[in-house]
Every structure is written in C-alpha cells, then in structure tokens.
Amino acid sequence: MDNSNYLSLFLEESKENLENISRNLLLLEKDSQDASIIDDIFRSAHTLKGMASTMGFNAMASLTHSMENVLDEVRKNKLFLSPAIIDLLLQCYDFLDLCLQDVELTGSEGERDASELKQGLLSFISDTQAEPVQEKEDKKGQAKAKDKQEEAQIVEHISDVDLDVYQKDIISESGQQGFNTFNIKIQLVSDCLLKSARAYIVFRELETLGEIVASNPSAEDIEEEQFGNTFSVILVTTSDVEAVKHVLDLVTELESVEITQISTETEKPVVNDIEVGKHQKASPQKKTTTSSKLGKSIRVDIDRLDSLMNLVSELIIVKNRIQSENSYEQDKNLLESVEYLGRVTTDLHETVMKVRMVPVEIVFNRFPRIIRDLAKETHKSVELITEGSNTEVDRSIIDELSEPLIHLIRNSIDHGLETKEERIKNGKPETGYIYLRAYHEGNNVVIEVEDDGQGLDIDKIREKIVKLDLASEETIKETDDNQVMSFIFEPGFTTSDAVTNISGRGVGLDVVKTKIEALGGIVDISTGKSKGTKFTIRLPLTLSIIKALLVKVSDEKYALPLGSIAEILEVESEQINKLKEQELIQYRGQLIPVIRLKKLLKTPEDNIREPDRLIMVIVKKGERHFGLVIDDLVGQQEIVIKSLGEYLADIQIVSGATILGDGSIALILDINHVA
Amino acid sequence: MAKKILIVDDALFMRMMIKNILTKNGYEVVAEAENGLKAIEKYQQTNPDLVIMDITMPELNGIEAVRRIKKINKDAKIIMCSAMGQRSMVFESLQAGARDFILKPFQAERVLDAVKKATYS
Numbered sequence: 001m002d003n004s005n006y007l008s009l010f011l012e013e014s015k016e017n018l019e020n021i022s023r024n025l026l027l028l029e030k031d032s033q034d035a036s037i038i039d040d041i042f043r044s045a046h047t048l049k050g051m052a053s054t055m056g057f058n059a060m061a062s063l064t065h066s067m068e069n070v071l072d073e074v075r076k077n078k079l080f081l082s083p084a085i086i087d088l089l090l091q092c093y094d095f096l097d098l099c100l101q102d103v104e105l106t107g108s109e110g111e112r113d114a115s116e117l118k119q120g121l122l123s124f125i126s127d128t129q130a131e132p133v134q135e136k137e138d139k140k141g142q143a144k145a146k147d148k149q150e151e152a153q154i155v156e157h158i159s160d161v162d163l164d165v166y167q168k169d170i171i172s173e174s175g176q177q178g179f180n181t182f183n184i185k186i187q188l189v190s191d192c193l194l195k196s197a198r199a200y201i202v203f204r205e206l207e208t209l210g211e212i213v214a215s216n217p218s219a220e221d222i223e224e225e226q227f228g229n230t231f232s233v234i235l236v237t238t239s240d241v242e243a244v245k246h247v248l249d250l251v252t253e254l255e256s257v258e259i260t261q262i263s264t265e266t267e268k269p270v271v272n273d274i275e276v277g278k279h280q281k282a283s284p285q286k287k288t289t290t291s292s293k294l295g296k297s298i299r300v301d302i303d304r305l306d307s308l309m310n311l312v313s314e315l316i317i318v319k320n321r322i323q324s325e326n327s328y329e330q331d332k333n334l335l336e337s338v339e340y341l342g343r344v345t346t347d348l349h350e351t352v353m354k355v356r357m358v359p360v361e362i363v364f365n366r367f368p369r370i371i372r373d374l375a376k377e378t379h380k381s382v383e384l385i386t387e388g389s390n391t392e393v394d395r396s397i398i399d400e401l402s403e404p405l406i407h408l409i410r411n412s413i414d415h416g417l418e419t420k421e422e423r424i425k426n427g428k429p430e431t432g433y434i435y436l437r438a439y440h441e442g443n444n445v446v447i448e449v450e451d452d453g454q455g456l457d458i459d460k461i462r463e464k465i466v467k468l469d470l471a472s473e474e475t476i477k478e479t480d481d482n483q484v485m486s487f488i489f490e491p492g493f494t495t496s497d498a499v500t501n502i503s504g505r506g507v508g509l510d511v512v513k514t515k516i517e518a519l520g521g522i523v524d525i526s527t528g529k530s531k532g533t534k535f536t537i538r539l540p541l542t543l544s545i546i547k548a549l550l551v552k553v554s555d556e557k558y559a560l561p562l563g564s565i566a567e568i569l570e571v572e573s574e575q576i577n578k579l580k581e582q583e584l585i586q587y588r589g590q591l592i593p594v595i596r597l598k599k600l601l602k603t604p605e606d607n608i609r610e611p612d613r614l615i616m617v618i619v620k621k622g623e624r625h626f627g628l629v630i631d632d633l634v635g636q637q638e639i640v641i642k643s644l645g646e647y648l649a650d651i652q653i654v655s656g657a658t659i660l661g662d663g664s665i666a667l668i669l670d671i672n673h674v675a
Numbered sequence: 676m677a678k679k680i681l682i683v684d685d686a687l688f689m690r691m692m693i694k695n696i697l698t699k700n701g702y703e704v705v706a707e708a709e710n711g712l713k714a715i716e717k718y719q720q721t722n723p724d725l726v727i728m729d730i731t732m733p734e735l736n737g738i739e740a741v742r743r744i745k746k747i748n749k750d751a752k753i754i755m756c757s758a759m760g761q762r763s764m765v766f767e768s769l770q771a772g773a774r775d776f777i778l779k780p781f782q783a784e785r786v787l788d789a790v791k792k793a794t795y796s
Contacts, residue, residue, distance in 0.1 A: 193778050197765045201775065250792040252775055252785070 009299055010055050011104055017044040017051075018100065019365045022093050026368045029086055035075070041089075042071040048096070052109075060099050063114040065170070066121040067092050073125055088120050090369070170213050171262065174236040179210070182237065182244060185258040187230045192253045196225045202254070203233070205247045210237025229255070234262070302395055305356050312349050313545055313640035317659050319345050320637060324661030346638065349545050357392035360438045360447065363402045364389045367409060367436065374413045381420055381431040382413055391438035393445050397519055397539055401447070404512040408449040408535050409434065411509070416453035416533050426530060428452070444521075444563060445541055450534040456527040458484060482624075485525050489513040520655060522621065522672050546641060548658075550634035550666060551617065554603035557666040558630075559639050559658055564671040566618040566625060568633065573612055585627050587618060594627045595674065600653070619671045628674070641668060677703040678794045681721060683714040683737065684729040684756065689779070693727055693756070696783045702790065711735025711743075718744050718751070725794050726753045727786075728773070730764050738768045745772040752793045756781075 024041045028034070045067045052060035067089060073079035095117055102110035171181050184206070192198055199222045206212055215222065215233040222231055235244065241259055248257045322338050329335055364386050375382040393401070417423075417432035424430055435450040458481055465487050466473045476484065489509050512535075516523050521539035540546070540563065548559040549568075569587075576594055577584050583594040594616070597603075616627045639658040644651070655670035680702050684690045687709075694704045705721040708714040712735045718726065726744065730737040737755060744751045755768045755776040765776050775789045 194762060194765055194776070197762065197769060197776060200766065200769055204769070250795055252777075252789045252792055 007055070007103070007107065008301060010051055011100065012299060014048055014051055014096075014100055017048045018093065018096055019362075020044045021048075022090070022369045023365055025086055025089055025093065026372055028081065029083070029372075038071060038075050038081070042068060042075060045071060057099065057103065057109040059109055059112055059114050060096055063092055063095060063117060066118045070121045070124055079124060085124055088117070088124075092117050092121070093369075170211075170236060171234070179236050179238055180240065181262040182235045182241070183232060183260045183262055184235055184244065184248075185230060185232045185260075186248070187255040187257075189253045189255045190229060192229065195227070195229070196223050198251075198253055199223075199227075199231060201251055202248070205251055206233065206235050206237075206244070209239045209244060209247060210235050212236075300355075302356075305352070305395070309352050309356070309545075312345070312352050316345050316349065316545060316638050316640055317661070320639075320661035321663070322661070323637075349638070353394070353541070353545075354392075356395045358395050358398055359390045359392050360398065360401070360445075361389040363398055363405060364436060364438075366402065367405070370406060370409065371413065371434065374410065378413060379419065380413065380417055382417060382434060383431050384434050384436060386436045388438040389436075391440060391445060393438075393539065394541060397445075400515060400519055401539075404515045404537070405436075405447070405449065407509075407512050409436075412449060412451040412453065412533065416451040416455075418454050422454075440541075441538075444538045447537045447539070448534055449537075450532060452532040455529045455531045455533050456485070456488070456525075457529050458527075461485070461488065485527070488525065489523065517672065520670075524623070545638055547636065548639045548668065549617065549636050550639075550660075551597075551630040552632035552634055553597045553601055553630055556601075556603055557634060557660065557664065558597070558601075559666045559668040560617060560619065560628075561668070561671065562636065564619050564621065566620045569616045569618060569627075571614050571616050571627075573610060573614055576614075585616070587625060587627065590625065592618075592625045592627055594629060596629045597669075597674075598629070598631070600674065619674075621672055626674075639666070639668070677701055678725060678790075679703050679705040679721065679723040680790070681706045681708065681714065681717055681723040681726045683708045683711070683717075683726060683732070683740070685709050685732040686729075689729065689756075693786065696786050697790065700787055711737060711740030714740045715743050715747070719747065722748075724752065725790060726751065727756055727790075728753050728768075730755060730757045730761055730768060738764060738771055741768050741771040741773050754789050754793055 021041050021044045024037045024044070027037050028041070031037070045064045049061050049064035049068060052058075052064060070079065070085065070089070074081045074085075079085075092114075095112065095114060099109040099112060102108065102112075174181060186199075186202060188195055188198055203212060203215075203219075212233050212235050215231060217227045217231060221227060237244065241261065244259055245257065248254060319338070319341055323342070367386075368384055371382055371384050412434050413432075417434075418426065418428075420430050423432065433452045435448065437446075437448040437450070439446055461484055462476050465471050465476050465484065470487060470490060471479075489512070513523050516537055516539070519539055521537055524536040524538070525533065526536070527533040540561075547562040549562055549565055550557055550559055552558075571585065575585055577586075577591075583596075584591045585594050614629050615631070615633060616629055619626050619628055639660075641656040641658060643656050644654065648654075652673040653670055654667045656668045657665050658668055660666055680697055682690050682693050682697075682704055684693070684707075690707050690709075694707070697704055705723050706717040708717045710732045714726070714728065714737075715735075728737045728740060732740075735743075741753050741755075744753065749772075751772075753773045755765060755773045756779065757765055757768075757776060758779045769776065774793050777785055777789050
C-alpha cells in the first residue's frame with residue numbers, strides 16, 4: 001500500500017498529538033499527581049506510535065513505544081514521576097518534533113538515533129521492575145542477560161515474516177512479560193455483507209482481551225473492505241486460547257477461526273503461515289483509524305482549498321464583468337439575477353474562507369514549552385496567559401505567524417521581564433507575566449504579545465536613533481513618541497546598551513516587521529518605562545479576496561482596502577494647512593497628514609486646475625489617520641488580489657493588482673506604506 | 676427461562692416478522708417499540724435481555740437510542756437491524772455499543788444465530 005497519500009494526514013495528526021504531549025507534560029510539571037493528564041499523554045503517545053509505525057517511521061514508533069512503557073508504569077503507580085522523567089520525556093518530544101519536521105520536508109524521518117533516549121527511558125523502568133520481578137518470578141528474574149539473549153533470538157525468528165521493528169519489539173517484549181501471542185485467521189461466511197463492520201466487531205471483541213499488533217490485510221484495507229473473506233490478526237493477550245476462542249464463538253457470520261500461538265520459546269515459531277506485514281505495516285490502532293474516518297469532519301489538502309479559492313476569485317471577476325456592462329441595468333430580469341449571483345458569490349467566498357480558517361491555538365500551543373525553556377535558561381519565573389486562542393485565522397497566515405511570535409516572546413522574556421530579584425525590588429510580583437491575546441477586529445485579526453516587564457525607555461531610544469544616524473537630533477526631538485518607537489523596527493536598530501543594560505531590545509525586530517508586512521499586516525508597539533511592553537499585530541483575515549473602494553487618480557483606477565478606510569469626506573481646498581512641507585487637515589479635532597495620491601503615485605500631468613472641493617478618503621493605520629486626496633470615486637466592490645510577482649515585489653506602496661470587470665487592471669494600494 | 680427480548684422497528688411488518696421468528700424458537704418478546712424514545716421507555720420498564728433495534732426511525736433514531744440505553748445500562752445487549760447501504764450508520768452504532776448487526780432482508784437463521792450468541796452468558 002502506498003502511504004504517501006496519508007502523509008499530510010499523518011503530519012497533521014501527529015503534530016496535534018505531539019503538541020498535546022508537550023502541553024500536558026508542562027501541566028504535569030505543575031501537578032504530577034493528576035492521573036487524567038498522564039492518561040492523556042499516554043493516549044497521545046500511543047496514537048503517535050500507531051501512526052508512525054503505519055507509515056514505517058520506525059525510530060518514532062519505537063521511541064513512542066518506550067515512552068508509553070514509562071508512562072504506563074507511572075499510570076500504574078509503579079513509578080514516581082520525577083522531574084528527571086519529565087525532562088527526559090520532553091527531550092523525547094524534541095526528538096519526535098525534529099523527526100516530524102524532517103518528514104514534512106523530505107518525506108522520511110531522517111537518520112536520527114533514538115537509542116540513547118530509549119536507554120534513558122528504560123533505565124527508569126528497570127529500576128522499578130528489579131524488585132517485583134525477582135520476588136515473583138524466579139524464572140524470569142534469573143538474569144537480565146538471559147532476557148536480552150532471548151529477545152535477540154525471538155526478534156530473529158520473527159523477522160522471517162517481515163514485521164517492522166516496533167511490532168517485533170512488542171511481540172518479544174510481551175513474550176518476556178508472560179503474554180501470549182496468537183495468530184488468528186478468520187474466515188467470514190461466503191455471503192457476508194458489510195465485511196468491514198463484521199471485522200470491526202472481531203477487532204473490538206479481541207481487543208477486550210489484549211492488543212492487536214498487526215493484521216493482514218492492514219487495518220485500513222480491512223476498513224475499506226479491501227479483502228476477500230479472510231483476514232489474520234496478531235493478538236497479544238494475557239488470556240489463553242480458550243478465552244480467545246470463546247470470544248470469537250460469540251461473533252456471528254464467521255465461517256471458521258484458526259488460532260495458532262506464536263511461541264516465543266520454540267525453535268521455529270508457527271508464524272510462517274501468516275503473511276502479516278509483508279508489504280504493509282498494519283496499524284495496531286484499529287479504533288483510532290476507524291473513528292477518524294467516521295467523524296463528521298474531513299481533512300483536505302490545503303492546495304485543493306487554494307484552487308477552490310482561486311475558482312471563487314475567477315467567479316467574482318466574471319460577476320464584476322457582467323456588472324460593468326452598462327446595458328444590464330435596463331433588463332430587470334438580468335439585474336435581479338446578477339444581484340442574486342452577487343450574493344451567492346459573496347456567500348461562497350465567505351464559506352470558502354471559513355473553511356480555510358484555523359484557530360490560532362495551533363500556534364499558541366507551542367509557546368508554553370518555549371517559555372518554560374527560556375524561563376529556565378534565564379532563571380526567571382514566567383507565566384504565560386493566553387486569551388482567545390480559538391480565534392480563527394486563515395491557514396496560510398497561521399503557518400507564517402509562528403516565527404515572528406516566537407521572536408517577540410523571546411524578546412519579552414529575554415529583555416522585557418526583569419530578574420526575580422529586580423522585580424521584587426521594584427515592588428512587582430516575583431513571577432513575570434506574558435499575555436498572548438488574539439481577537440477579531442473588523443476585517444482584521446489582532447494578536448498581542450504583552451509583558452509586564454521593564455518596558456522601553458523612550459529617551460534612550462531617541463539617543464540611540466541619533467547615535468545610529470537614523471535621524472537628526474532636531475527631527476527626533478519633534479517626532480512624537482509613537483513614531484520614535486517605530487524606529488526599533490528599523491533594520492539597523494540593534495544594540496546592547498541602547499535600551500536596557502542587559503541587552504538591546506529590538507534585536508531582530510525588523511525581521512518580525514518584514515514578516516508581518518509580507519502577510520499584509522502591521523506591528524505596533526506600546527510601552528512605558530517599568531510598565532511593560534505590548535506588541536500588537538494586525539493581520540487581514542484573508543489574503544486573496546477583499547472588499548475595496550475603487551478610486552480614480554488622474555485617469556487611473558486604484559483600489560483601497562475597505563478595511564482601512566474610516567470615511568470619505570469632501571473638503572474645501574483652503575481647509576488644508578501647511579506646516580513646513582507637510583499638508584495637514586483638521587479631522588475630528590485632530591490634525592492629520594494629507595497625502596495627495598497624484599503626487600505620490602506620480603500619475604501623468606493632466607493640467608486640470610485643482611478644484612475648490614476635494615474628495616478625501618480618510619484611512620487609518622493602526623491608531624493613526626491620514627487623508628488621501630483623490631480625483632474621483634468609482635465604487636465599492638469585491639476584488640481579487642493578484643500578486644505582482646517577484647520582479648515588482650519591491651514596490652511597497654502597491655500590494656497587488658486586481659482585474660476589474662471590464663478587463664482593465666487596478667493597482668491595490670497598501671495603506672500601511674502609502675501613509 | 677426464556678430470554679426476554681425487546682423489538683424496536685418503526686414498521687409493524689418488520690416487528691411481526693422478527694417476533695414470529697423469535698417466539699417460534701422459544702424466546703419471549705416482552706415489548707415492542709416503534710421509535711427510539713419509546714424503546715428507551717420500554718427498556719426501562721421491562722429490562723429485557725436483548726434489544727433488536729432498527730436504525731432509521733422517527734423521533735429518535737436507533738443509534739442515539741443505543742447510546743442512551745447504554746447510558747442506562749452499560750451491559751445492555753443490542754443487535755442492530757439495518758437495511759443495506761447504511762454502512763456508516765452500522766459502524767456508528769457498533770461504536771455506540773451495539774453488539775452485532777443483521778441486515779435486511781434477513782434469513783431466520785441469521786437472526787437466531789445472532790440472538791443466541793448475544794444472549795449467551
């Protein structure tokens with residue numbers, strides 16, 4: 001069976017499980033007594049094991065198997081969950097995470113060696129087992145060495161049937177622990193309908209006795225009814241043949257049942273007649289695979305959604321085109337149907353968009369671990385508080401979000417939060433808090449990273465700006481604090497002593513800014529000395545279709561994203577004042593800068609005398625407003641953003657282009673850079 | 676002692692057929708119900724050894740009824756009775772805790788086999 005089709009599904013689910021492990025381990029660190037958490041980790045490890053072995057990723061499978069063993073001991077209260085164990089389990093998590101990353105990039109888990117970790121895990125178990133084993137079972141306890149030898153032998157025997165490492169592991173191990181391993185061959189009655197459901201019952205009944213480690217055909221194939229009338233399973237159980245036979249006797253529509261014990265002692269095990277796992281590696285996790293397929297949700301390759309989105313885009317272009325035909329307004333029927341078409345395409349667009357949305361949780365879940373490690377490294381006490389982690393964001397944004405956020409969080413812990421001693425001295429609680437918030441605001445999703453640390457010293461930043469020659473002393477004196485702050489996002493603005501004496505806040509913040517802007521978003525910062533720092537990231541909900549206002553500048557059409565427009569005004573030209581070179585206008589009790597798009601965009605001269613009344617679009621960029629002077633309004637419509645391609649990527653004031661209904665092209669202005 | 680059985684199906688015809696098969700072979704049909712809600716009610720009243728449950732029914736479908744009966748008694752024994760082409764529903768009810776399933780149109784011996792095995796104790 002070709003597993004490549006399942007790869008993305010595997011990655012997705014494995015990541016979820018892995019995150020779950022990490023999150024729960026961190027919880028355990030706080031409360032190592034909570035049995036339900038241990039259960040949860042155990043389940044995740046178990047699921048991971050099943051998936052990894054199905055995909056043939058043996059290093060991952062065998063490591064998770066070892067983890068499971070340790071967790072099982074903990075679960076049975078045979079082993080105390082010491083911090084050392086948690087640490088080791090976290091290391092295992094790292095290992096698995098790296099494997100997954102490799103799988104994602106190359107399709108294989110890489111050549112990593114997990115034996116050291118496995119050894120480490122084993123050492124915890126053998127500590128606990130040494131006593132009871134010797135007391136109870138003389139035979140087994142005789143010598144560990146013998147066990148080892150035995151194991152080697154068994155593995156060799158079983159390798160005849162080409163089981164994978166993990167399956168051999170289980171079989172040989174269970175032999176040592178006094179389990180029975182049976183090969184069970186089942187033939188269904190010839191007129192059996194719904195064979196997969198029948199097989200499901202068999203699996204379910206057998207699993208009441210023990211664990212099914214392999215099947216032929218694979219669990220997936222059985223589920224898909226890709227088998228004749230017979231199938232085989234390998235069951236590891238504490239029960240004897242009679243019990244197995246009894247359980248199967250009570251399942252209906254079975255023609256025959258053949259049970260052979262796979263002995264771990266005999267010279268030649270009777271496994272030759274099973275063709276288990278010859279080419280496929282069966283999943284021992286019948287239950288999980290079944291339920292995942294029967295759930296109400298399905299997983300879809302993101303590429304397919306992309307192409308669906310693309311098609312919706314094309315549909316919107318066509319709709320715009322019909323609407324731009326002047327004649328259509330005269331025909332009442334046509335008008336009605338086009339309006340209806342408009343509503344449907346809008347709904348369709350929204351639905352597709354929603355399908356692409358995923359909760360930011362996916363990214364947020366990584367942070368507790370990062371914060372734990374950083375806190376340990378820097379000897380600070382840090383608590384993370386997340387809010388709104390179920391806020392949904394477009395999938396393509398999520399993937400890009402993690403890096404800048406990690407950057408900001410690192411910054412906050414490294415430079416923002418003070419040491420325990422300092423905090424106590426300043427009358428703050430010993431533990432520093434980092435807040436991670438997400439919420440929707442209009443067409444944007446907002447993500448905030450806030451700490452209650454020492455904040456930034458604005459005067460020192462001013463000094464540094466002058467020192468780095470980013471602006472002259474005079475100008476910087478006049479610029480307001482907000483603008484001064486924006487300098488810390490400048491590429492050159494690094495430094496040690498600039499901000500605090502620990503190290504320079506702002507290291508690499510330009511990277512964050514670039515990344516966020518590439519996503520069409522903006523970053524803001526607000527801070528106060530010793531009050532902490534807050535970074536606010538604003539991102540568009542989606543990247544491909546937006547509502548826009550079309551305007552005319554000279555004879556050219558431009559699109560302004562509706563989300564950033566506050567209002568449209570008509571102003572007298574004498575209302576505009578000049579301060580030095582900058583034109584300003586009074587807007588709701590505030591002086592805001594006026595930008596003449598004609599000048600900014602250098603549109604062709606049209607020699608028309610400036611009219612007395614100007615049309616001005618008030619746009620907002622974060623908290624600030626700007627007035628854009630345009631020549632004419634065209635209208636509001638949904639537009640499809642087409643990228644300008646790499647050659648034009650440097651033109652910052654234009655974020656893309658769109659095709660209008662009449663086939664002409666309008667450039668989409670990026671408000672963040674225009675203003 | 677004869678095993679007590681509750682038959683649930685919205686079609687009277689089906690209930691009659693099953694009842695016929697069962698009574699002829701020494702089982703006691705203690706109650707019948709025509710939808711899931713009634714089934715739960717009758718289950719509590721009669722506490723049968725086995726329930727034969729249709730899947731598609733008005734008011735409350737068989738799958739949900741299985742879930743609720745299982746909540747009342749986790750050892751309740753239930754055999755689903757389904758028309759062909761309800762693969763996913765059969766799976767769902769098995770996951771909900773049904774023990775076995777028989778497909779319509781059914782043969783008497785299949786029904787009896789399933790009933791016998793389900794009530795074996």
